[in-house]
Amino acid sequence: MQKNHLIILFAMITASIILLIASVYLLISYQPAGTTDYWNSYWGNMDGMMDGSTTSSPGLLPFILIALASILSVGTVFYFAYSIKRKDNTIETRFNTTFDKESLTALKDTSSTTDSRPFDVFLCYKKSSGRDFADHLKTGLEESGLHTFEDCRDIPQTVDTEDGWACVRDRALEQCKYFVLIMTPGFNLSSEVIKEIRIARKIGNKTFVFFRHRSMGRNIVVNLGDEVLDIGKLEQVSFESKEELLRLAHSILVTNTTL
Secondary structure, eight states: OOHHHHHHHHHHHHHHHHHHHHHHHHHHHOOOTTOOOHHHHHHHHHHHHHHTSOOOSOTTHHHHHHHHHHHHHHHHHHHHHHHHHHHHHHHHHHHHHHHHHHHHHHHHHHHHHSOOSOOSEEEEOOHHHHHHHHHHHHHHHHHTTOOEEOHHHHSOTTOOSHHHHHHHHHHHHHHOSEEEEEEOTTGGGOHHHHHHHHHHHHHOOOEEEEEEETTSOSOOEEEOSSSEEEGGGSOEEEESSHHHHHHHHIIIIIHHHHO
């Protein structure tokens, strides 16, 4: 609670106490001589004031003071509640501001520690059937020195919009030297896979490597929208397990890179 709020509350409480003391003093100090029943005497004297027969009673002043003290007391309670609520809002605002600053700092720290090297390899795959293969392949190629892009692992979690996600993906597509297509069941029905193939072919200057799971036939045709890509006429490398995929990719990509 701020200092000025405390001063106002102290002044209101003090004024209420003073008014109560004054009203009690006026009530107690009035007692006509020879009377033992204070209240009957007081109100009897009040009746006398009304008809003009007496003027010795303090009248309604004590009750007015009590009413004012009561109003001040109620006002003090409301002002106190208002001050507490305002303090909570201020704390919440400061917390949110601090949290935002810390979040921005954390994002900066994360971006500063993220590998800033351009990507050598872009992995294109269908998530439902090719994610395990892509995960294993990325790990192995990274250990071999090839910086490999896999969307699920290389697009920061802080990117929560479709445009932001596409921007990171497209930048990786522009950087990569090798476009690796992991062909697993249903890959040619994935709109994202088709989009990545189309963008990579449009950019050009890339080596396309097609890895086909042995559960699929060789004659594969992909409709890219503006053209039809007949992968069946292109060189393919078949694999069965993720370990075999990594071994084959290593022999093709790492060997070509070191030549």
